[in-house]
Amino acid sequence: MSRREEDMAAADNFFTKADQALKKKNFDYAIELYQQGLQIDADRMEERKRLRQAQIARIMTNGGSTTGGGLVKMKNALLLGSIKKLGLQKKYEEQIIEIEKFLCVAPQSAGELFQLAEAFLATERTASAKQAYHEATEADPNNMDAWKNLGRLHEKDKELDEAIACWERVRVASPSDGEAGKAIRNLSAAQMMAKTEERKKEGDGSFRDLLKDSDESKKLEQAATIIRSADDAKSAAEVAREKAEADPENSRLWRDLGDIQLKARDFDGARASYEKALEVNPQDMYASDKLGNLNEQIYVDKIETLRMEDAEGNAATIEQAEKELHAFRVEDYARRVKEHPTDFALKFQYGELLLTDGQWDEAIAQFQNARKDPKFVTGSTYNIGKAFFNKSLHDLAIKEYGSALEGLSEPDSDLAKSVRYDLAIAHQTKGESDKALEYLEEIMSVDISFRDVSQKVTEIRSAM
Incomplete structure (x- = not known):
């Protein structure tokens, strides 16, 4: 076993134990284990996501702020000073470690997440930089530098749809941004060319020959990204299977094989590989x-x-x-x-499924948990209102709808119009026509074609 493979095995061991600790809500131990694993292999994106989840959960359990206020920054002034100094000295590897220390107390601090992305970019860790920029945009959707850099990285990795989406965010925030307009035009043209090229059979040499020229640790990454034909898919799966069979107790390698089989639409093969991963490691x-x-x-x-x-x-x-x-x-x-x-995103998604299923109480419980994460406060509150309305608890529904409306930063967005519409229906159901009419007319003033708002206004006015 090479040194690289020994390091990967050691990292896997830390991450497996960290996942178990996280599942048991032992957040302190989970964070420590994730950090140890990431110091060995800093490019493990899924595990870094788990680390961030553990950090957020620990702070929320203690009733703290995940974004880090003035007091948190004051207490960590020396650490923040060290982060800045290391950046100026271009000691990015050390800076990454120090930033992660600060993110333990403020895991959704937009400024530090942006610095983390910049440090990853400086050390040419593109995948990790993309993840950190994404976290930075979630923490601060108005960080245009983060959106631009994220767009550039997606373009570099030929992820044209994602790159265009990033630049669109910039253009919406700043319609006069010439860089955004130019990027979108160029990317759209490249997208069209790529679709044309997909129809052609191109490239010299076999897929396996391509893999021979790469470092062993990068083989599977190549296999998952440059599949162009049925022969490519077969060769990629063969390479991945060789790796898994050489280290059969490593569930990650069986997962990698399953990913490649899934990309090639070999569903039966992918199922068998994922099941093998679970057989090797039920956790x-x-x-x-x-x-x-x-x-x-x-x-x-x-x-x-x-x-x-x-x-x-x-x-x-x-x-x-x-x-x-x-x-x-x-x-x-x-x-x-x-x-x-x-994982509050999962709770939110599960809540939506339960809402569709008519399981009102169960849905409310999921949304109440999901809104512990600032990203899901407004959506969860709105959905709780829907569930209360369907339980005929109209006063509670109105309260939740009102809170959701207050939390919206764009008062004329489609979501805001939907919330106002549901508020109107709730008031109308209670016999409060004046209040219902008020919300409906607010919608009419910005979008008369929204649902049946014009008809509703006419009906209510006729009955008054």
């Missing part, structure tokens, strides 16, 4: 999630195939398949939420 939550994603994709593919064949003739079969997909997702997300107790 491998990533493998469980990937298996869930695979099953969901199979359902979606089945539905899309039925629609393409004969949407009208297959209507009953499509409806039944959609019901099966929904039932599967409810069951699978229940498992995910249990296995990832600090």
Whole structure:
């Protein structure tokens, strides 16, 4: 076993123990283990996400602020000074470690997340830089430098859709930004060319020859990103299988094989590989999630195939398949939420499924947990209002809708109009026509075509 493989095995050991500690809500121990693993292999993005989840959960459990206020920065003035000094000295490896120390007390501090991304970029860790820039934009959606840098990295990695989306965020915030306009035009042109090239069979040499020229540790990454044909897919799977069979107790390698098989649409092979990962390591939550994603994709593919064949003739079969997909997702997300107790995005998604299912109390419980994360406060509050309305608890629904409306930064957005509309319906149901009319007319003043708002106003006025 090479030194690199020994290091990877040591990192895997730390991360496995960290996942178990996180599942048990032992946040301090989980954070320590994730940090040790990341010092060995700093480019493990999923594990860095878990670290951030553990940090956020620990702070929220203690009733603190995840963004770090003035008091937090005052207490950590020496650490922040060290971070700045290391950046000026271009000692980026040390700076990354120091930034992560500060993020332990303020995991959603936009400024430090941006510095982390910049440090990763300076050390040519593109994937980790992209993740950190993404975290920075979540913490501060108005950080245009983060959006621009993220867009450039996506472009560099030929992820044109993602790059365009980043530059669109810049253009929406600053319509006169010439750099954004130029980037979107160029990327759109490149996108069209790429689609044209996809139709051609190009490239010299075999897929396996390409892999021979790469470092061993990069083989699987190449295999997952440069598949162009059926032969490529077969060669990539062979390379991944060789790695997994050489170290059969390493569940990550079986997951990697499953990822490549899934990319090649070998669903049976991917299922077998993910199941093997779970057999090797029953605690491998990533493998469980990937298996869930695979099953969901199979359902979606089945539905899309039925629609393409004969949407009208297959209507009953499509409806039944959609019901099966929904039932599967409810069951699978229940498992995910249990296995990832600090993932608030999962709680929000599970809540939405329960809301669709008419399980009002269960949905409310998920949304109440999800809104502990600032990113999900408004959406969760709005959905809690919907659940209360369906339980005929109209006063509570109105209260939640009102809180959601106050939390919206764009008062004329589609979401804001939806909240106002539901507020109007709740007041109308209570017989409070004046208040209902007030909210409906607010919508009419910015968008008269929104739903049936014009008709509703006419009906209420006629009845008054």
